[in-house]
Amino acid sequence: MSSYQSNEIKLINTSLIDPHPDNPRKNIGDVTDLAASIKTNGLLTPLSVVPNGERYRVIAGHRRLAACKYAGIVAVPCFVLQLGPLQQLEAMVTENCQREQLTVLEEADANVAHRLGRSGDYVRDRVKAASIKTEVRASRDDFGQISIGQLVAIARYDGQPDRQKELAQAAGTSNFDYTLRRIERDDRDRQWVESVAALLGEPDSGINLIPDPEKPYSDPEWRYIGCMFPSTGTPEEAIEKIRELNPAAVSIHTVSQQVYLWTRRDKTADAEKEARRAAEQAERDARRHALEEYAAASADKRMAWLHGHLHGVKRDKLVETTARLGLLQIIDPDPQGYTQALSTWNDKCGVEQFTTISGIEPERALAELRYHLDEPDWAVWAVQILAARIEWFIDPEDWTSTSDISRRIPGYYQILQDLGYTPADDETSHLDQLIAAITEADSDENEEDEENNQ
Structure with missing residues (x-):
């Protein structure tokens, strides 16, 4: 051996x-x-x-x-x-x-x-960077100024020039980490679909695997009843879920990275009614999945911007921002919240978000915080702490609800915009919808209070 x-x-x-x-x-x-x-x-x-x-x-x-x-x-x-x-x-x-x-x-x-x-790491990193093709290097005039860490990330996608060019364009900006994570997420989703397809193709899977119908919503034989996607769980868990639902057939849709579930159109009325309910649930699941994707992407974008820009903001602006963020969170949804010691960040309370914003490894975060909060540059660290806590609190559901957290999202965006952050179009759209939902909920609450007082 x-x-x-x-x-x-x-x-x-x-x-x-x-x-x-x-x-x-x-x-x-x-x-x-x-x-x-x-x-x-x-x-x-x-x-x-x-x-x-x-x-x-x-x-x-x-x-x-x-x-x-x-x-x-x-x-x-x-x-x-x-x-x-x-x-x-x-x-x-x-x-x-x-x-x-x-x-x-x-x-x-x-x-x-x-x-x-x-x-070995020094040499391997530079060998990887040297492997990047001329076509990709020519995509920007200052390609030689890209950092070695970002060059290694670009080189990882050898044979995929479109992705390499996309990363090259984002290199040196606060959007690079977001772009890289999105590409990595796409790869994970693709691997998930390939693994599920391999399991479905096993002779003893017991599941009817068919090609995607040419007209998915009006096929004469198959009726769409739902789908499975990576957030369903591991490939094995997805297979078990499919067995529980027991569809007549499934198909692999590689473009959307989903597994579609089908029933035959010649089922009884009760079965069709159940299929409609399943389709509605699948639609709700799909909307939730899309919302989860958006929430993760918007959080990545905000934290990448904070990571790349906070140290360039003037001190008096940071002090003002610290006060505004503190006031935004003064009524803490978590009964323990900020009263807990910073040592609790090891397993909760925003340590992951803080390390993303600050760029400091989790194991060093506590020591760095304790040191800098007593130093002249305390304001930038205070902003990072408070922003990390808000990022930790925000869940996908907060974008469609009127909870204590969701009511703080518009104020948080206003603070970021005052620092120079520019929301993307999809963020602005979601933000407008959230503000409208909060306004409607407040209006309904006021009407109910008036009726009770009469």
């Missing part, structure tokens, strides 16, 4: 395993024959992987992983290793050398760190 293996084998869903971004072998080649062999004989040699958050990265077995995905294999046996970044690179070089010679360029990339006396 290699020194880079363990005795423990774990069965892992292929949708949770990613190729390692630092794999020295850039081209895994054609895996058609290997996929056919694995489909016939099974995977004879487990993969070697390392944890990456809630997912995994391949150390040994990139071709086997690609072949398993090509063959529709849902789960594969894996050795789960605990290796540092340099150990991971060394293990991948060793594995490739043992199986098949690396190209001269790949071997040079793996060893250049030692020759330059630089860290």
Whole structure:
């Protein structure tokens, strides 16, 4: 057994395993024959992987992983290793050398760190940046001024020039993180749909998988009754939910990244009535999903702007903003709220939003806060704290309700706009709808009070 293996084998869903971004072998080649062999004989040699958050990265077995995905294999046996970044690179070089010679360029990339006396991360980041094609570099005149971190993020989408150009245009602005997160979210949604499609395609799935009807809402055979999308849960949870609903058929819609549910049109009146109720519920679910997407996107945009602009605001304006944000939150919906010590930020009260706005790692946030709140630049930190708490309180439902939180959203936007923030068109539209709903609710409440007083 290699020194880079363990005795423990774990069965892992292929949708949770990613190729390692630092794999020295850039081209895994054609895996058609290997996929056919694995489909016939099974995977004879487990993969070697390392944890990456809630997912995994391949150390040994990139071709086997690609072949398993090509063959529709849902789960594969894996050795789960605990290796540092340099150990991971060394293990991948060793594995490739043992199986098949690396190209001269790949071997040079793996060893250049030692020759330059630089860290492996330093060299790998610059190799990735150097791989960006001329077409993408030409998309802006000051491409060479983009930071190395943003260049690495752009290089990650090699072979997708449109996405690389989109990221390049956002580089150096407060919208870069938002754009990158949106692209990453699109990728996760695509992977989710592909995983669900693979599970539905299993011979024993017991679910009727059909092509999308050409006329989805007027097809003579199928009636639309609902859909599943990534927020439904893991691919496995989505399959279980589909089984519970027991539709006559399902189809995969790759454009919307959803799974559509269908019933036959020759059902009884009761079944049609149930289908209508299901369709209405699906529509409500779709609206909620769209609202969740909007709420996440608008929060990302606001916090990215705060991160990129607060340190450039004059001190007297920050002091004024601190007072306004404090007054906006003086009646705290959380009975404990601000009375809790800052140490509670480890698991609640806005630590994630604060680290996004400030750019400070969560483990350092508390110490930095305690230091700066006693320093001359306290105002910018106070604004970051108070803005983070408001961002933490806002939920998707607050955009359509008249709760204590929703009533603060218009005031929060006014404060941000006074700092220089410019809402996008969709934010303005949602904000106008929210203000109208609050005005209507206040009007109804006043009418009810007048009737009670008569």
